[in-house]
Amino acid sequence: MTEEHTIAENLRRVKDRIADAALAAGRRPEDITLVAVSKTKPAEAVAEALAAGQTVFGENRVQEAAAKFPSLRAAHALSLHIIGGLQTNKARDAVRIADVIETLDRPKLADALEVAMAREGRAPKLLVEVNTGAEPQKSGVPRAEADGFIDDCQKRFGNLLAGVMCVPPRAEDPRPHFTWLAGCARRHGLATVSMGMSADFEIAIACGATWVRVGSAIFGAR
Numbered sequence: 185m186t187e188e189h190t191i192a193e194n195l196r197r198v199k200d201r202i203a204d205a206a207l208a209a210g211r212r213p214e215d216i217t218l219v220a221v222s223k224t225k226p227a228e229a230v231a232e233a234l235a236a237g238q239t240v241f242g243e244n245r246v247q248e249a250a251a252k253f254p255s256l257r258a259a260h261a262l263s264l265h266i267i268g269g270l271q272t273n274k275a276r277d278a279v280r281i282a283d284v285i286e287t288l289d290r291p292k293l294a295d296a297l298e299v300a301m302a303r304e305g306r307a308p309k310l311l312v313e314v315n316t317g318a319e320p321q322k323s324g325v326p327r328a329e330a331d332g333f334i335d336d337c338q339k340r341f342g343n344l345l346a347g348v349m350c351v352p353p354r355a356e357d358p359r360p361h362f363t364w365l366a367g368c369a370r371r372h373g374l375a376t377v378s379m380g381m382s383a384d385f386e387i388a389i390a391c392g393a394t395w396v397r398v399g400s401a402i403f404g405a406r
């Protein structure tokens with residue numbers, strides 16, 4: 185089996201599982217967007233996914249995304265999401281290359297993104313990342329500060345602030361985290377809830393995810 189075949193097959197399987205999970209939850213499959221996470225994988229792997237019809241991709245690191253995606257974008261209509269914690273000094277590069285930045289988590293970064301958008305004349309959509317498990321090593325605004333920070337971001341960015349995102353602690357049941365995040369989005373009238381990865385995207389869909397970020401189930405182990 186060629187690798188190309190494998191990625192196309194994996195994509196089809198993941199999409200089938202998304203559709204099944206949506207239907208089981210009384211939701212429409214087309215209301216769930218698959219973000220294919222291509223971090224650490226070569227541009228060739230992304231090209232194979234593009235050939236199989238996948239158009240939305242996620243990358244953790246701005247530098248890696250900047251090395252991989254501009255040439256792919258020249259040849260394909262695609263959407264690039266930055267899903268890793270973002271340093272303030274990378275804000276301008278992120279604004280230059282991304283369609284969505286999923287990891288807005290502090291006022292200093294909001295300042296940097298606002299300046300970068302004005303300078304670049306580009307305005308990616310934004311999600312606020314919440315550190316629902318209060319893990320010290322993870323990015324994300326603490327739960328207790330999330331409502332205030334989201335209010336501020338809605339005032340500052342208007343409709344560019346599209347939703348919320350989280351990565352629950354690995355060793356915990358993700359359900360309470362997913363349920364909390366979906367409720368947070370509802371409170372703020374935000375349409376986008378980005379949650380669920382290879383190990384738990386079906387649970388995330390049951391809890392209200394509208395975007396799932398899936399890497400290894402598509403591209404293989406890292």
Ligand SMILES: *Cc1c(COP(=O)(O)O)cnc(C)c1O
Pocket residue numbers: 221223244267268351380381382383397398399400401
């Ligand atoms: C790597 C990563 C994913 C995808 O993880 P898989 O387990 O490979 O599906 C999703 N979201 C974030 C923030 C990630 O860093």
